[in-house]
Amino acid sequence: MGHGIAEVAAISGMEVKLIDVSWDILNRAKERMTDSLKRLYERGVIKDSPDSIMSLIEMSVSYDVAKSVDFAIEAVPEILDLKRKVFNELDKVVPKESILATNTSSIPISDVAETTSRKQKVIGMHFFNPPPLMKLVEVIPSKYTSEETVDFTVDLSKKMGKTPVRLRVEVPGFVSNRIFLRLLQEACREVEAGEATIEEVDSTARNKLNLPMGIFELADYVGLDVVVDLWKVIVERGASDVKCSSFKRKVEAKELGVKTGKGFYTYPSPGKYSKVKLPQESRLKPERLISLAVNEGAWLIENDIVNAHEIDTVMKLGFNFPKGIMEMADSLGLENIVNNLKGIYNLGYKAYEPNPILLNMVSSGAKFYKA
Template sequence: MMIKKIVVVGAGTMGHGIAEVAALSGFKVGLIDISWDFLNRAKDRITESVTRLYEKGQIKEKVEDILGRMEFNTSYDIAKDADFAIEAVPENLELKKNVFKSLDDITPSHTILATNTSSIPISDIAEATKRKDKVIGMHFFNPPVIMKLVEVIPSKYTSDEVTNLTIELAKKMNKIPVKLKYEIPGFVSNRIFIRLLQEACREVENGEGSIEEIDSAARNKLKLPMGLFELADYVGLDVIVDIWDVLVTRGTPDVKCSLYKNKVLEKSLGVKSGKGFYTYPAPGKYMKVQLPNESKVDPAKLISLAVNEASWMIENEIVSAKDIDTVMIYGFNFPKGLLEMADELGLDNVYTYLKDIYAKGYDTYRPTNLLEKMIKEGKLGKKSGEGFYKY
């Protein structure tokens, strides 16, 4: 099937970003939202962004030609000739189901319907349609024009043909797709991200390090672009709590921690409110946080729970080690993959921390069978010549 026209529903930050990516990639694009206010604002932002790319010489095509391929409307009528639709409305299942019902009613029978959800199960959304085999997860990262990663998540209903077409589309959009074998709550990105935040929280609540020391270790030892609490502030603490809740209510083992929820109750939501774990110049204005250069926090402990989660995904054949590292590099701007870091820090060190924390009553830290097996076989990472990778 040839994809010529893409329709995006939802003109917020993600929606208008995805629409711009599609237009830049040569597709005809329709952008739908409930109000012309949202649509006009989205059009202005797309125009600014495309103009900036042109002025910097990053694109050769004229701005007006790119914008000429786009149409904006409050009506679903512009989806009548769409080959592919991407829903990017807020993370609310009922709202998403309504969008999918509308798209299902108006689009041709061959049209693939994708959702940009970051945590809601794809099959739940698919069940609102009469074409469950043509519904798929296509999770872009913010901002879509810059971030290279797209997670492709087939549901239990999605056909292989639809999955392959979605992967090809992501490549045509100049993105790096990572396909999950089947859907799990939070996919790869949010499961790993929340595990990092949970261990950071556990360490602070147990007096093993301060917020600043944790973030200093993340930035100065792991060389991450931001500290973990700083990144949580940047994403929005309300968003973090929502993702966390979705994971837990859908059966992901929890780690008890109240730091994030308490901030949300205090209405300290991070950068968007001007204050979270850190204070910012003004609401919505991010400024790099000043952190101490030294920290007693061991990076092997900081990543231990996330590495355990990653090994669970590999053990269950959901994704490969390489896939997980691709997600962290291109979705979170990690300088290298999480599992590459684990191999360098020593899997025996990571394993020792997991066993120790598990023994203190944190069930989620129980080392996976895969990790146990690797340690038994002496696959300890770089120092032994093999870990998650061969050296």
């Protein structure tokens, strides 16, 4: 993620300082950026030569090169103490007026900001992998972040050729991973309750919702260890849970998905993904599979975090969905979504209690999108 973000910034004509803990890592980053730029240049995606773009990137194992930066983006692993350590160092080195951004995918921005002397200038800037190809950036203010910092970050995202989605309120997991988590939870509940097989869940996702991957297939692709960590962070910080042991069992067995060659599916070799073969038919209805995710979307709208269009922008640009999740809900019928939620809620799953927004929309015949 770090060298991908550096590449995007340099493509946009910005001078970049890339810092890491060793020259081995930096040299590998240089090779990957050069290869990526060559491919983009050959395809006509970029006009400037790879050499001219690489000349904008200075690498170092010392924070000293950051003494004159206007904007710093951290992209270290999802470990809060590690992120705080990096922000402590950056806070000492970069100019007082400069902004510090974190590329975290789930950790609350306030938890990172509190370790600095410039809490109002710390913000979340969540890129999607791989950064040179993915258009989405979630911009997340903490409870301390100033409007000026948010506006600058949104503008910077656009200058980097990205489509920013700005959250109005900080929430663990942001939009992308909260919706993703709800899809994972319902997929897992279906299988563990014996209502559908793993293959049937993924067949519904691919063949009825036209998603690029099945839910379990996508989890394998992301990494089941990453999924479990994400799940834990979001639930521990207040989101309602849905009991599921399948993912944890896979991680305990060191079957982490594509990266190990086996997860819910088996792949050609560790690190080598191949599209999973799935049955054409499935007994699982698409409105049931997305019901919990739609409920989460309604919660995000109710709490004025984002609107329906912004939720759908995240899912289309961040996950390559052909339609946004709220748009899917409209086409499948909000009454069907609510009936599924009520049915599962009555089985004892508290997370499925229909959001008041959905209930009101069904009673008034409203949709998220006007015809």
